[in-house]
Amino acid sequence: MKRLFLIGALIPCCVAFPQERDYRDELTARFPFYQTARTVFAPVYPALARQLVQDYGISKGVAVDLGGADGSLAIELAKITDLKIYSVDIDPAAVRLCHMIVDRNQLTGRVLAVEADAADLPLRDGLADLVVSRNSLFQWPDLMAGLREAYRILKPGGVAYMGGGFSRLLEPGELRRLIEWSEDKLRRKPDSMLAMPKDLAARLSAEGMTQVRIIEGPSRFDWWLEMRKPEADAGPELSAPNAANAPGQ
Numbered sequence: 001m002k003r004l005f006l007i008g009a010l011i012p013c014c015v016a017f018p019q020e021r022d023y024r025d026e027l028t029a030r031f032p033f034y035q036t037a038r039t040v041f042a043p044v045y046p047a048l049a050r051q052l053v054q055d056y057g058i059s060k061g062v063a064v065d066l067g068g069a070d071g072s073l074a075i076e077l078a079k080i081t082d083l084k085i086y087s088v089d090i091d092p093a094a095v096r097l098c099h100m101i102v103d104r105n106q107l108t109g110r111v112l113a114v115e116a117d118a119a120d121l122p123l124r125d126g127l128a129d130l131v132v133s134r135n136s137l138f139q140w141p142d143l144m145a146g147l148r149e150a151y152r153i154l155k156p157g158g159v160a161y162m163g164g165g166f167s168r169l170l171e172p173g174e175l176r177r178l179i180e181w182s183e184d185k186l187r188r189k190p191d192s193m194l195a196m197p198k199d200l201a202a203r204l205s206a207e208g209m210t211q212v213r214i215i216e217g218p219s220r221f222d223w224w225l226e227m228r229k230p231e232a233d234a235g236p237e238l239s240a241p242n243a244a245n246a247p248g249q
């Protein structure tokens, strides 16, 4: 009787899992970066998550990852904090993958995958204690529009850490391997490394985003923009017209 019950319980799983696998395969075919995130870059996300917690001490409230893809960084951040994290990506396949992976990690409700353009976020003003973005802003057609949005959704007193590269908390061997991989990619695709605009801090400052710091290293592939929103600055001039209907209200 017990055995019959067990077989009965297993049948739906056997039917459901192949379907889930097929769906994941379909999504990864549509979003090939997933394979890179799972393999080459896999050690970066836990190291970067630890670095963010170490540097900014933000472990509760709301974080937003812009260009969060399959949620690799958001998930690692959720595992070591009590943050609620919106992983925003413009690619629908990445957002669907993120939903699946978040569920598999039992982080449903803690990491929320949102399909949106970084330059037009469906998130309210002052929502986020922390905004992060890794290796995505190079792909944004209008960098300043995305940075303005990041600043708008920052809470007064909040901080944004956005840019590209790895983490200083990586094991030296891992970092070396990632640098070699990136150098090799650069040889094959010389236009794949996008330089930091030299006048970035000045351009941000001209728009009232004055507490800005550029952080370079530990490799030539790393440059990061740290942007803080002063406590008293609610940034009303940067309000989004549709913010009233946004998630996180």
Ligand SMILES: C[S@@+](CC[C@H](N)C(=O)[O-])C[C@H]1O[C@@H](n2cnc3c(N)ncnc32)[C@H](O)[C@@H]1O
Binding pocket: 033, 037, 041, 066, 067, 068, 069, 070, 072, 073, 088, 089, 090, 091, 094, 116, 117, 118, 119, 133, 134, 135, 136, 139, 140, 141
């Ligand atoms: C190279 S992947 C990096 C993903 C992830 N941040 C990571 O570190 O693994 C760049 C991601 O940025 C997303 N992206 C590109 N342009 C975007 C935009 N305008 N708004 C939101 N996401 C964007 C892409 O769809 C892709 O998932």
